[in-house]
Amino acid sequence: MANEQANCISLMGIVDGIMFMHYNLINQDLEIFHE
Structure with missing residues (x-):
């Protein structure tokens, strides 16, 4: 059980x-697009 939880995390x-x-x-693309 604990192992499954660790894998999920x-x-x-x-x-x-x-x-x-x-x-x-996406933020970098938007900054380039705005300039």
């Missing part, structure tokens, strides 16, 4: 990292 961490990177890329 690490998976959420990976998804969080991807979303954060994706959001940063």
